Amino acid sequence: MHRERKNNTIMKATISNLVVAFIYVLIIVLTIGILFSSTISKAISLINTISIDKNNETLEDVKIDLEHNQLQSYPEFGSKYATIIIEDLDINLPLYYGDTYSILRYGVGQSIAGYFPGEGKSIICMGHNSKKFLRRLPEIKIGTKIRIETVYGNYTYTVQETKIVHQTELDAIKPQREKEILTLYTCYPVDTLGYPTQRFIVYAPLD
């Protein structure tokens, strides 16, 4: 009986110490919370902003809402979701979502700054000027048809204008939202050695 009482007392003392320890913790956490809550939440949100979840959507999930001219779900960055065809120039290339150098090694890249075919706005695409890709693009004529066959539908564009600009003239590839226009460009001149500083741009509105 005496031993049991002794154990109870020890346990009570230990619990009371634990409670005091937790009160200390609570006071510190509350103080930090009050003083630095915005800094802490900014830090957490910054970490979560640079944390990229893997997109598990497959290409079959990519569909367009025809009523609102908007994709219901988008292809994963770096995925090949379409083919770009210019029959007159014998060009038939895969079109990828994204325009990093590593994507451009495999085909034509679509800038994430633009929109998708069918969305009624600018679609901005680019490819290298090597033989495998868009070497022949400067041969294109006004009125030439360019077809984009996507996983959710096919779209045909007709070349309306071509232009040669310096690489710093970014206004030439600026997206707009009024009309669906395909902007396709490559480095120019195409048959030179070294790093070309000009761009050959094709503008082709949707038929």
Added chain:
Amino acid sequence: MAKKIVTYILGFILVITLLISIALTILNQTVLKKEFVINLLEKNEYYSKIYADIYDTFINNTVQTGLDESILDGIITEEQVKNDVNSFVNYLYGIGEISIDTEGVKTRLEENINKEIEKNGKKLVQNEQEAINRYVSKIVEIYEDGITYAKSYAKTISNIVQKVQKASNIAQIVGYVATFVIALILITINKLKVVKYISVSIMSSGILLIIPKIIEASAMEIHNILILNLAFSEVLINVIETIISSFMITGIILFVIGFVFSTIYAKVDKE
């Protein structure tokens, strides 16, 4: 009563000084220690990944130049990347100057290009020579950026790292001295119950050190961090995880020590 209140207040201050001292010790032994960062780079195979990344970017930039990819053969080696990265890390921690072998890259690339042009019997026009010069500059720039990410910020980052290192070392020493002084005051005030108050403070510090792990598990997606490139992200994730895990392990150990001492004290006190 007044004595008791003062003891609790000192116990509370002890929690703070202990917490700050331990947290700073962990930071000084991890992210603020050059050797830790170099070991982490080695462990994560950072050098070979960065070498592959840089080489890949070289190829990406060569595709549209009309030059053969073979001109890139041997212009950089993994060993050279390792030396240059280490030189940059040393610089950030205030040791030596940045020495990146950009001249070597430039010379080897120009030699390879000249051989290639000679082999194809091509005569360069002025425009082409200028374009090749721009290409060589671009490759050198890619190499430098691949090693340093942003060389222009290196000086600023290095200054910040060194200031933080210095401040953290001083604060750590001050923290431990303060902890020791408070413990001494507690002994003076209440010799009999000092173990109780110190063990409570140790337990509190332990619990507080575990909190970052709880926040990480519930509110942050550290494993998915993607910044600059995969190799850099992996190192960054590892740094954050090492710090949080060290906090947690130290926190658990402190809590157990505090709890054991608190129980022993309660037992001795009863007897």
